[in-house]
Amino acid sequence: MRLNPDEYLEIRRSVNRISDLDKFNLPRGVLHSILIQKKVESVKRKYRIFAEKSDEILKYWKEKGSFPKWLTLTPVMKIRILLKAMGLSAKEIWKALRNPDILDAGLREMVYRAVSTDFVYSPIATKIQLVFGQIGEEIVEEKLRTLGVKFKKEKELKMQKTPDFLLEEPLEFCGRKVVWIESKAIFADYRTYEIYFKKQFKRYLELFGEGIAIFWRGCLEGLDVSDGCEFNGELKRKLLEMEVRIRRDKELEGNPIDIAEKFVESYADQDIFPYNAEVVRILKNMGFLVKQED
Structure with a gap:
């Protein structure tokens, strides 16, 4: 699915929580990805500022048993700051998020509530993004095998910065011949595309030649990528719905x-x-x- 910039900006302004996904008659996966990217960008802007106030946050928690209202991070990121201020190591924090039962009663319920509601940074949210990424790659792999196209996957290529699929022969796709395919189970706005172009796609073009990136959960009009419209099937439906x-x-x-x-x-x-x-x-x-x- 491709969105025009005005439509995208309206969606981005309107979605702030999971319940907002019901406001638009669009695939849930598209809206979900836009919401997550919005939250991630917000956390990246604010986290360091709030982390510098960790002692103040810890003091407030000891006095009130809650977080100050000005701490506008996702639930898990609030917990991370608090546990670090308490002296827990990164490994101990990871274990606590994976299993809140190891904490004392005062923290256990708060951490459980955070990991069961944070749709961006909780362990299960991370698992969802991983699984969605695997589904996208599975769709591509099934299609290539059906077409009889020979390829190597990223893990088979003993190089740094390699695409998900490197084709042995050029394949006609999206109106051009491509030799590599990159699968992304996210929505691509201009900023997201630019980040990945500088980080990955530019290097692939230099090393291997023409290729294509597929953004399964949609993209903005005008981007030189696939939105997955060339594919059908149950796996794609699961990504979007x-x-x-x-x-x-x-x-x-x-x-x-x-x-x-x-x-x-x-x-x-x-x-x-x-x-x-x-x-x-x-x-x-x-x-x-x-x-x-x-």
């Missing part, structure tokens, strides 16, 4: 965070998932559209 179907019979038992992560890991291959009320809440917090099957 972010729909999870739940069958409600008996409730699945276990750690909700662990179950939610396992659901995400099997998202590409599984169509219907067993029910767990807390897992449903977490998946909705992460941006999924959850539907119940009879």
Whole structure:
């Protein structure tokens, strides 16, 4: 999907939380990616400023048991500043975010709430981005194999800064012959494209020649990329619709965070998932559209 700049700016201004994804009649995955990029840019601007006030944040938490209202970061990034101010190492913070139960009662609930609601920086949010990236690459790989195109994947190329797919012979794609394909499971605005062009695409052009980047969750009009419109199928639908179907019979038992992560890991291959009320809440917090099957 391609958006014109005015439409994109209106969306970007309007989406500030997951519930805002319902404001527009557009694929959920497109809106989700725009929202995440907006949050990431905000955190990058503010994090260092707030990190320098970590002692003040820790003092406030000890007195009030909460964060000051002026600390406008995502839930997990607030927790990171707090735990670091308490003296925890980066490794200890990572463990706490992965398993809040290792913390004392005063922190446990706050950390759990953060990791179950932060759709940008929580471990499960990171897992979602990883899985979506893998799905995008799987779509490309299936298409190339169907066409009988021989290629090497990034991990097979013993070089730095290599594309996801390097083709042995040029392939006609998007009106030109390409020898490499890069898959991105995000939305590309002008700034995002420029970052990746300088960081990756320019180097690929110099080393290998003509290629194409696919931004599965949409892009702005005028960018010299694919928006994935050349592809069809269930995997592409999952990237764009972010729909999870739940069958409600008996409730699945276990750690909700662990179950939610396992659901995400099997998202590409599984169509219907067993029910767990807390897992449903977490998946909705992460941006999924959850539907119940009879």
